Amino acid sequence: MTKSETTWAQLLVEAVTNPGAMLEAYRAFHNYSVGNQLLAWEQCQARGLSVGPIGTYRAWKAKRRQVMKGSKALQLCMPVTYKTTVVDRETGMEAEETRQRFIYRRNWFVISQTDGEDLPVEPIPDWDRDTALSNLGIEQVPFATMNGNAQGYAVGSTIAINPVAQLPDKTTFHEVAHVVLGHTAEATKVSDSETLPRSLQEAEAESVALLCLESLDLKGAQYCRGYIQSWLAGAEIPERSAQRIFSATDKILKAGRV
Secondary structure, eight states, X not given: OOTTSOXXXXXXXXXXXXXXXXXXXXXXXXXXXXXXXXXXXXXXXXXXXXXXXXXXXXXXXXXXXXXXXXXXXXXXXXXXEEXXXXXXXXXXXXXXXXXXXXXXXXXXXXXXXXXXXXXXXXOOXXXXXXXXXXXXXXEEOOOOOSOTTOOEEEETTEEEEOTTOSSHHHHHHHHHHHHHTTTXXXXXXXXXXOBOOHHHHHHHHHHHHHHHHHHTTOTTHHHHHHHHHHHHTTOOOOHHHHHHHHHHHHHHHHHTBO
């Protein structure tokens, strides 16, 4: 992604400030990562294309649909695995190591850019809370704080939700996000020397909650927006945090698919 193109932080701002954007993106592109869902949605908006299923030229051809002449492909982020030689600092021995990096390719077309046979509507996968917690290795424990204002909390790999929480789904996603993002570990690091401040931890967790709620069309997303702005206190979300938010949202949504 070049400097002239949309950053992950900018895509996150789009999702936070445009109610319904994440829901529309998830319904159309749920087989792709959350970041790519929003990336495809943003490009459709910019070009005036109807949001719908996407595929490569070959994929559409296999479904007996033809990409219309003059159509400009959408750009998505894709992982590429490569091998490199590394040198052990202690022994000086060389070894081959497999690594992964991400590149951007313009290979995808939205269905409105194609002609051909009608296709059946692909169902959106169901999502189950207990399945997600199990797959993520997170345990819900009884709520045991005397603070009546607390909606929930996360410790280690456990979460607790107030039985009378006003928005239990929102609170659940927020606390699960803290665990998945690593905020409940003894030392949360964004680099070897920089500790993530609590305000950014809360903004990250609330952003994950918003993306999950909107993707699944659950209540509470509108409250997330205010909390995110409050925790950021006018600051912009860092690019690295945006990447972490998208990654955590992906893990939670995929973990709960039935």
